[in-house]
Amino acid sequence: MPRPYQPSLLRLLHGATALPVPLAWLTGLLVYSRYDGRFGRLPFTLSGEWIDIHGTVGVLLWPLALLFAFYALTAGRLRLRQPANAFVLVALVMAVGSGKLMDEDWLRDGQFHHLVYSVHLFTWLLIALAVTLHLVAVLQRGGLPLARSMASLSLRPGDLPSHWAAQILRSIRSRP
Template sequence: MSRSRPYQPLLLRILHGFNALIAVLAIITSFWVYNTYDGRLIRIALPKINDIIGIHGTFGLTFLLIMPALAIYSFHWGQKRLVQADSLAKLTQVGKPIWWYTLHRIVNTVMLIAATLALITGRQMKEEWLPAGELHHTWYQLHLLGWVILTCCLFIHLLMSVKVGGIALIVSMFEWQHTPEDSPRLWWQKVRSLLHREKP
């Protein structure tokens, strides 16, 4: 494995890949739902799918089940990829590499928050609201907001990834090779160490 390319932990690659795939499918179907039953701001010619709400709900539920694993990883082993205590101070260094890295970390953090908002509000919605034309519910408005923020952050996340790490960083997220210390055999040991450390 070439060390000239950035190396990403194998567990991060797996969690990131599964979450990204399901999130993108949920985003696509969420727009399809919006396009079918709302469309107040934008509407395009998409074919009508009778159970599009159920399909979106399936992806949403899958995302709800797998996203906590990525969140736990991000706030513990991947914490350096999120907002840091000195992030605001580093934002004053406009144009410097650390400024771009800081923006990338902020976007990563906002993505996790937006995903959480979308998941929580989605669980509070009722499937009959939109087919009945009931677009005024607060939970629906918040759910829509969560998906819009998440979608925007996803595009910015990709652009920032290219900016701070180039195409090599993107490619590194799809590689399957790993170092001996990153072996899946050691994952449970790391989890046990984390649980033991957090005991009062």
């Protein structure tokens, strides 16, 4: 079986997006535990401005997620036929989008009734589920070689940064 290969632009955008996701998830958990905690709290508190830290990770994440979503919907659209890939993209966009609509003072002021906050809490669960399913699906489909192909640094001829614009344009032009 040939070694799986992922296009370099996909690897760059996927990595740049996937790395901050666990950070956003964990800092979100700390924020929830400290300020909300209606469904339970962590048995410890970590000092720190976690709302600001979580917000900073979110600010970093949303332009990356936007670029990645654009790539996935254009050059990567065939991969989205895998339900777990499509699901994790939807969960990411929902989490980042609802986070963008949050007001950072809501939790400090004890305002838990906002619909956007409920959606954001729900997407926190959704992203954990979606990333887990995504990883299981990747491992089931191609095992460790497929998972590793996303972190590989190898480049094929014709897949250099100078080819990225043409790859996107080609995928847009060849849209059915």
